[in-house]
Amino acid sequence: MAGDVTVQADALTALIHEIVRLGGSDDEECRIVSEHLVGANLAGHDSHGVGIVNTYVKNLKKGLLVPNTAAECVNDGGAFLQFDGHKGYGQRTAKEVTEAAIARTHETGVCVATLKNSHHIGRVGTYAEMIADAGFVSIHFTNVTDHAAMVAPFRGAEARFGTNPVTMAMPTGNPDEPIILDMATSVVAMGKIRVARDAGKTVPDAWLIDSDGKPSSDPNVMFNQPQGALRAFAEHKGYALCLMAELMSGALSGGGTLQPGNRRLDGIINTMTMVLIDPARLGDADWIKAEVDAMSDYVTGVRPANPDEPVLVPGDPERAARKARLANGIFLPELTWTWLLEAGEELGLNTEKAHEIAGLS
Numbered sequence: 001m002a003g004d005v006t007v008q009a010d011a012l013t014a015l016i017h018e019i020v021r022l023g024g025s026d027d028e029e030c031r032i033v034s035e036h037l038v039g040a041n042l043a044g045h046d047s048h049g050v051g052i053v054n055t056y057v058k059n060l061k062k063g064l065l066v067p068n069t070a071a072e073c074v075n076d077g078g079a080f081l082q083f084d085g086h087k088g089y090g091q092r093t094a095k096e097v098t099e100a101a102i103a104r105t106h107e108t109g110v111c112v113a114t115l116k117n118s119h120h121i122g123r124v125g126t127y128a129e130m131i132a133d134a135g136f137v138s139i140h141f142t143n144v145t146d147h148a149a150m151v152a153p154f155r156g157a158e159a160r161f162g163t164n165p166v167t168m169a170m171p172t173g174n175p176d177e178p179i180i181l182d183m184a185t186s187v188v189a190m191g192k193i194r195v196a197r198d199a200g201k202t203v204p205d206a207w208l209i210d211s212d213g214k215p216s217s218d219p220n221v222m223f224n225q226p227q228g229a230l231r232a233f234a235e236h237k238g239y240a241l242c243l244m245a246e247l248m249s250g251a252l253s254g255g256g257t258l259q260p261g262n263r264r265l266d267g268i269i270n271t272m273t274m275v276l277i278d279p280a281r282l283g284d285a286d287w288i289k290a291e292v293d294a295m296s297d298y299v300t301g302v303r304p305a306n307p308d309e310p311v312l313v314p315g316d317p318e319r320a321a322r323k324a325r326l327a328n329g330i331f332l333p334e335l336t337w338t339w340l341l342e343a344g345e346e347l348g349l350n351t352e353k354a355h356e357i358a359g360l361s
Contacts, residue, residue: 125182157212199336
């Protein structure tokens with residue numbers, strides 16, 4: 001084991017850039033993937049950060065991830081755009097789809113864009129932030145295909161879904177502080193279970209059920225056979241939203257759902273449906289932003305139940321995490337760091353060189 005480490009964001013980005021390069025990606029793709037993954041860690045979403053790189057390397061070896069693959073537009077219908085990711089890096093393909101959707105929204109005022117057959121697109125909030133930066137509102141539905149189910153439906157003892165995130169963006173009067181909702185429809189993202197397992201920690205038993213359908217605090221139930229399952233949040237409400245995300249994303253994109261008639265090769269293939277709206281087409285843009293700000297101030301100005309825990313709006317935790325981690329570095333548990341080193345070694349990057357790139361030599 002290599003031990004726990006804390007790595008500065010720029011050094012960690014350089015390390016991931018090198019691992020992705022050794023996997024066959026060109027420089028621009030390396031930049032996109034490494035900045036996105038480290039950006040997820042900076043935002044406090046370690047579940048979608050660099051800890052997943054070892055899985056990416058395995059998928060490269062199996063041909064389930066294809067480097068240097070751009071998103072292909074397979075249907076251009078004005079305000080409707082559909083793309084095929086051809087198993088390319090999702091950080092690249094989803095970025096390209098988002099950029100195309102933003103450009104089209106400037107023209108049409110609204111755009112519905114879909115992406116299918118893309119390798120793991122990572123933290124969806126990244127794309128929502130891009131859209132908010134352009135001044136647009138968005139809602140995103142995402143599912144995973146080609147992968148074992150992880151989330152049980154309400155009253156179920158077996159998994160039938162991925163974590164199926166729902167993501168929304170709303171610009172505010174401060175361009176640096178949009179409201180960004182980015183949440184799994186499970187109680188917790190699967191990556192957080194991996195992070196807990198890697199750190200040797202237990203989790204609240206409200207998060208998981210074991211293979212018998214009983215509550216469990218052991219993250220290993222998701223990695224052992226027979227496998228347990230994550231729970232949907234808010235019981236029947238979260239389950240219903242999870243189902244709708246599955247259908248809105250998998251069915252409308254043409255990429256498919258997790259129903260057993262679709263082939264699974266144990267990769268991480270995502271589909272996504274996003275809707276972008278230019279608020280200026282619906283009213284005075286300045287008034288809308290002022291109204292958003294006024295409501296946000298009203299909510300966050302409430303007397304907190306715990307004086308040490310003020311009320312926040314979605315996006316605030318990520319901004320706070322980003323500020324702290326840029327200053328103090330990104331902590332990686334021992335197992336996460338070990339697997340990251342092993343991923344590099346699998347592609348020809350020795351441990352000594354990895355430590356040097358990460359600023360730990």
